[in-house]
Amino acid sequence: MLAGMSGERITKITLDESEIPRRWYNVAADLPSPPPPVLHPGTLQPVGPADLAPLFPMALIEQEVTTERYVDIPDEVLDVYRLWRPSPLFRAHRLERALGTPARIYYKYEGVSPAGSHKPNTAVAQAYYNAAAGVRRLTTETGAGQWGTALAFACAQFDLTCEVWQVRASYDQKPYRKLMIETFGGVIHPSPSELTAAGRAVLAADPHSPGSLGIAISEAVEIAAQHEDTKYALGSVLNHVLLHQTVIGEEALLQLAKVGDTPDVIVGCTGGGSNFAGLAFPFLREKLAGRMDPVIRAVEPAACPTLTKGVYAYDFGDTAGMTPLMKMHTLGHDFVPDPIHAGGLRYHGMSPLISHVYELGLIEAVAKSQSECFAAGVRFARTEGIVPAPEPTHALAACVEEALRCKETGEPKVILTALCGHGHLDMAAYGSYLAGTMTDRELSPEDLKAAAAGLPVV
Ligand SMILES: *Cc1c(COP(=O)(O)O)cnc(C)c1O
Numbered sequence: 001m002l003a004g005m006s007g008e009r010i011t012k013i014t015l016d017e018s019e020i021p022r023r024w025y026n027v028a029a030d031l032p033s034p035p036p037p038v039l040h041p042g043t044l045q046p047v048g049p050a051d052l053a054p055l056f057p058m059a060l061i062e063q064e065v066t067t068e069r070y071v072d073i074p075d076e077v078l079d080v081y082r083l084w085r086p087s088p089l090f091r092a093h094r095l096e097r098a099l100g101t102p103a104r105i106y107y108k109y110e111g112v113s114p115a116g117s118h119k120p121n122t123a124v125a126q127a128y129y130n131a132a133a134g135v136r137r138l139t140t141e142t143g144a145g146q147w148g149t150a151l152a153f154a155c156a157q158f159d160l161t162c163e164v165w166q167v168r169a170s171y172d173q174k175p176y177r178k179l180m181i182e183t184f185g186g187v188i189h190p191s192p193s194e195l196t197a198a199g200r201a202v203l204a205a206d207p208h209s210p211g212s213l214g215i216a217i218s219e220a221v222e223i224a225a226q227h228e229d230t231k232y233a234l235g236s237v238l239n240h241v242l243l244h245q246t247v248i249g250e251e252a253l254l255q256l257a258k259v260g261d262t263p264d265v266i267v268g269c270t271g272g273g274s275n276f277a278g279l280a281f282p283f284l285r286e287k288l289a290g291r292m293d294p295v296i297r298a299v300e301p302a303a304c305p306t307l308t309k310g311v312y313a314y315d316f317g318d319t320a321g322m323t324p325l326m327k328m329h330t331l332g333h334d335f336v337p338d339p340i341h342a343g344g345l346r347y348h349g350m351s352p353l354i355s356h357v358y359e360l361g362l363i364e365a366v367a368k369s370q371s372e373c374f375a376a377g378v379r380f381a382r383t384e385g386i387v388p389a390p391e392p393t394h395a396l397a398a399c400v401e402e403a404l405r406c407k408e409t410g411e412p413k414v415i416l417t418a419l420c421g422h423g424h425l426d427m428a429a430y431g432s433y434l435a436g437t438m439t440d441r442e443l444s445p446e447d448l449k450a451a452a453a454g455l456p457v458v
Contacts, residue, residue, distance in 0.1 A: 011093060013106075013255040015086035021250035022073055024243045027281040028353065029069035030288050035356035036327040039314060044458060047324050054225045055232045057133035060126065063240040071243060073125075080124045080157050084113045085247065089255035090419075094383040101403040102412040104261060107419040108252045108279060109386065115180075117389065117421030118275045119150035119235055122244035126233045127154035136229040137161040141191065141216030144170050144343035145177025146389075146421065147235035152186030165191035165199075165219045168211035170343065176425045191216035198222050198320070213347075214319020214333070221322060236272025237317065237326075237351045245278025252416065253282055263294040263416040265402050269394040270298040270307065270365075271344045273351035275420035283416075284362060294416075296363040298354070299394040301373075303441065304337040306330060306350040307358055307365035309448055314458040315349055325456060328355040335451035338441050340370050341429035342390035348451075366398060369440040373397045374433035377423070389421035390429050 028034060037046035049061045056064075063071060073081075092105040110118035130138055138160055142148030148164040155162035164186050171178060171190040181188050191211045192199035198218035202209050209215075224232035234241060256262065266283055268276035276298055286292045298307055306329045315330040317323035330349040331337075337346045350358075357363050370390075377393035379400065380386065388396060395417045406413050423430065432438045 009093060010259055011091055013089040013091070013258055015251060015254055017082055017086070019254060020078060020081055020085050021247050022078070023070040024073060025246040025250060025282050025285060026066060026069055026071060026243055027284055027357070028239070029067055030285055031357070032360065034067075035352050038352070039325040039458065041316070041321070041325055041456070044325075051324070055221065057129050057135060057231060059129040059133065060240050063243055064238060073247070074128060077125050077128050081247070086251045087112050087248070089252055090384070091259070092384055095380060096403065098379065098383045099400065099403050099407065101407045102410060103403040103406040103415050104412065105399060105403060105415045105417070106256065106261070107417045108248055109419045110248065110275065111386065111389070111419065111422035114153045115146060115150040116424065117146050117150065118245060118248060118278060118418070119147050120153060121247055121278065122235065122241045122274065123147075123150035123154035123233070124157060125244045127151070127158045127160055130231055130233070131158035131160055135160065135231045137163060137227070138231060138233045139163045139165070139220040139224045140233045140235070141165045141167070141213060141220045142177075143167050143213050143346070145174060145181065146344055148181045148186065148188065149177055149184065150235065151233055152181045152184035156185045162186040163223070164188045165193065165216040167191055167213060167216050168209065174425070191219050193219060195219070196222045212319055217318040218320045218322055236274040236347070237349070239353055241274050242277040242281070242351060242353055245274045246281050248275070248278040248418065249280060249282030252279060253286070256416070261414050262292045264413040265415045266294050266296045266417070267299055267395045267398040267402065267415065268418040269342075269345060269391050269420065270300050270350065270354065271347050271391060273298070273354040275418050277351065277354055279416070279418040280363065284357070297398060298358070298363055298365040299398040300365060300367050301337075301340055301342055301345045301394060302367040302369045303340045303443065304331065304346050304348070305367040305443065306348065308367045309443070310350070311452055311455070312355060312359060313455050315455055317349065321456070325458060326352045328352045329358065330455070331448065332451035332454045334454035341426065341432070342370065342373070342394065344389070344391045345394065368394050368397045371433070371438050371440050374430070374438060376400045378430070378433065386419065387423045387430070388419055389423040390426050392418065392420045395419070
């Protein structure tokens with residue numbers, strides 16, 4: 001029964017469709033103290049449901065603040081999850097052998113979803129709750145296009161119009177995500193656009209603006225706030241997004257139990273923190289209950305080191321300073337990270353819930369340079385046969401580091417990682433690595449100081 005004991009090697013640990021978790025897990029219910037409240041930028045008072053109602057349906061606002069330990073997954077959402085869930089958990093025998101490590105490495109693979117990443121786990125839930133509330137259209141921003149793709153797919157499932165503002169620079173450079181969004185029925189605009197006051201103001205100042213995630217958020221929010229039948233959807237950072245992603249960790253718990261293993265180390269990459277939280281929070285529940293004791297490690301890019309180098313302070317979620325203030329590890333909303341290939345990890349802040357858990361000392365964090373990450377990504381592709389998205393190569397680099405440490409010490413640790421997406425549309429990034437033209441720029445203390453100087457005074 002145990003992997004390796006019967007002589008029969010288990011590589012892919014699957015679950016039956018009937019074993020898809022029926023509930024999402026809310027870690028806030030089990031923490032020793034609640035996370036600090038989100039504040040209104042004008043009054044500096046905690047925001048209430050009425051403040052958020054123009055942007056989100058009430059069901060999601062309730063999930064944002066709930067203290068219940070579990071939230072039932074609606075049947076309609078489970079029905080769509082069945083297209084790719086349960087996702088497989090793999091034992092990385094070939095990577096282990098290549099590294100010569102006694103560690104047992106497992107990866108939970110979310111690249112099997114329609115968008116090729118973990119993002120549909122929340123996109124489908126958000127589209128469902130909006131449709132159930134009578135909303136007809138969702139707006140959002142997208143950088144590289146992962147989130148826009150996931151939301152366009154989800155909207156197609158529930159007959160919603162999906163309108164995506166994609167940062168101009170990536171709209172021009174990465175046409176395939178745009179075409180995927182359109183194939184799923186989404187409408188896509190380069191941002192800045194002429195369709196919003198925010199976009200027009202930027203274009204008036206600079207007709208050739210390459211755009212930014214901050215500008216794209218402003219445009220998507222503006223349209224949602226102006227129309228009764230339109231709301232806005234966010235792909236990371238917020239509590240309800242992390243909640244929806246816990247289906248990943250709940251499945252992984254069942255899958256590891258099937259092979260009789262318990263993780264000693266869990267690693268995941270963090271942009272806004274949703275795939276990491278999705279895998280790690282159900283294991284954190286087990287850790288807090290004393291049933292296991294894994295080290296839980298977030299891995300961020302050295303070019304955007306929010307947890308390891310940022311400050312824990314109230315800051316805006318967007319560059320323009322329009323959103324409520326969230327207490328989080330942040331480099332400052334003015335911080336512009338180097339254009340590293342892991343576009344999904346270039347966010348100035350960290351999810352408030354992960355930031356709080358980090359402050360409580362329940363997780364740790366490390367930062368990795370992109371060359372080290374791509375080296376791990378290529379090694380992984382050549383052994384395991386999956387080309388990882390640039391983002392999870394960060395988790396893989398930390399995985400390789402831990403496995404090599406085990407080789408030194410002879411410890412047969414169990415390492416679990418989130419392989420949150422494939423890199424089939426990121427081959428240009430691999431091209432740059434393979435051609436030897438990838439660079440790592442060190443962030444100077446001055447860069448960090450300058451960005452933090454723009455933090456709002458609370
Ligand atoms: C969006 C994205 C990320 C970063 O977002 P998180 O909320 O930190 O998970 C990481 N990996 C992939 C594949 C993504 O699409």
